[in-house]
Amino acid sequence: MTIGNPMMYVGAVGLIMIGLFTDLSKRNLIKIIVGLTLLDTGVNVLLIAIGYIHNRTAPIVTRTYTDPTKMVDPIPQALVLTAIVIGLGVVIVLLVAAVIVVPLLIPAETYKEQITKQVQAATGRRLMIKGDASVSVFPRIAIQVNDVSFSNAKGARAPQMVTLSRLDVQLKLIPLLTGRVEIDSFVLLDPIIHLEIARDGTPNWRFQGTAAPKAKTSASKAETARPAPAGKPEAKSGGGFALRDLRLGEVRLQNGSIIYTDRRSGLRTALTRLNVSVELRRFDAPLRVDGRGIWNKQQIALGLRVANPRDLVAGTQTGVTVDLKSTPVTLSFKGRLAAGGPLAGSGVVNLDVP
Numbered sequence: 001m002t003i004g005n006p007m008m009y010v011g012a013v014g015l016i017m018i019g020l021f022t023d024l025s026k027r028n029l030i031k032i033i034v035g036l037t038l039l040d041t042g043v044n045v046l047l048i049a050i051g052y053i054h055n056r057t058a059p060i061v062t063r064t065y066t067d068p069t070k071m072v073d074p075i076p077q078a079l080v081l082t083a084i085v086i087g088l089g090v091v092i093v094l095l096v097a098a099v100i101v102v103p104l105l106i107p108a109e110t111y112k113e114q115i116t117k118q119v120q121a122a123t124g125r126r127l128m129i130k131g132d133a134s135v136s137v138f139p140r141i142a143i144q145v146n147d148v149s150f151s152n153a154k155g156a157r158a159p160q161m162v163t164l165s166r167l168d169v170q171l172k173l174i175p176l177l178t179g180r181v182e183i184d185s186f187v188l189l190d191p192i193i194h195l196e197i198a199r200d201g202t203p204n205w206r207f208q209g210t211a212a213p214k215a216k217t218s219a220s221k222a223e224t225a226r227p228a229p230a231g232k233p234e235a236k237s238g239g240g241f242a243l244r245d246l247r248l249g250e251v252r253l254q255n256g257s258i259i260y261t262d263r264r265s266g267l268r269t270a271l272t273r274l275n276v277s278v279e280l281r282r283f284d285a286p287l288r289v290d291g292r293g294i295w296n297k298q299q300i301a302l303g304l305r306v307a308n309p310r311d312l313v314a315g316t317q318t319g320v321t322v323d324l325k326s327t328p329v330t331l332s333f334k335g336r337l338a339a340g341g342p343l344a345g346s347g348v349v350n351l352d353v354p
Helices: 006-025 029-051 074-105 108-123 173-177 218-225 309-314
Strands: 127-129 133-136 141-151 160-171 183-189 192-197 250-262 267-279 287-295 298-306 318-326 330-338 344-352
Touching (some): 006 029, 108 127, 108 141, 309 330
Antiparallel strands (some): 127 141, 133 141, 250 267, 267 287, 287 298, 318 330
């Protein structure tokens, strides 16, 4: 009796070892499930290799083919069929547990802690969630947190840059299973947003990792002019902004207020009863903002278009269009702006005053 191809044994052992390594070294539940699938497949291949005999046929008895001595061993193949069914059932159960059951077993405080850590790592500012937090996973992953505040820059007049009564976030499931976060819906209720420029010209919306570019000397210009070394990508503008991979769907701001303060000139103005919708698929994709609110006791309509928000925040000029319409005044701007420090740029301003 001749045993089958030895490469089948090598392949089976290889799959088993890869599956064991994945299960023992990974903490991500989806990767553990993949490891179990590889382990199960390796065992099935090993059983088939053991039951296979060279120059013999499948163990199927017909009217014209009844000699069992010319067939391979049917027991390993029957075990493999059973193992495939059992393995498929285990994978389905584990996937259901990963998507639905496990998130429900994690305490809300754990979610709050992880959210605050991620925000602080990305911005260098502290996010505080004083209210309750809840998570649901069906029919989509939804997170709701109440009484939220986001700390302001050091030395700013208001202690909090943003406060809101409730934040609703809905995440896309499939990208989350692959390790990417794509926001399907992002709604802020009753937000109060303080935008402030300090006396030295530093805006409070400049977060960690988004410092304005330094003035270029002749030496730095020469260095900049040099091509990037082979195999090394050129650095992106914005100093590697921490939110460069941001993916957003529907973004809405309901019943909000925006207070703008310029401490250099003493200017202070506010937009209240603000309802805004934002479209931003990626942080380096075009930004579209449309909203209505109250300014100086007058109803206004606002439209904003930014070609590349990441460049704007990082201090690199990008295309900007602004339309502001109210009862007494209509204002529009079309040009290029940079907001890494004091607003700078060029463009055309149209002002219609009765």
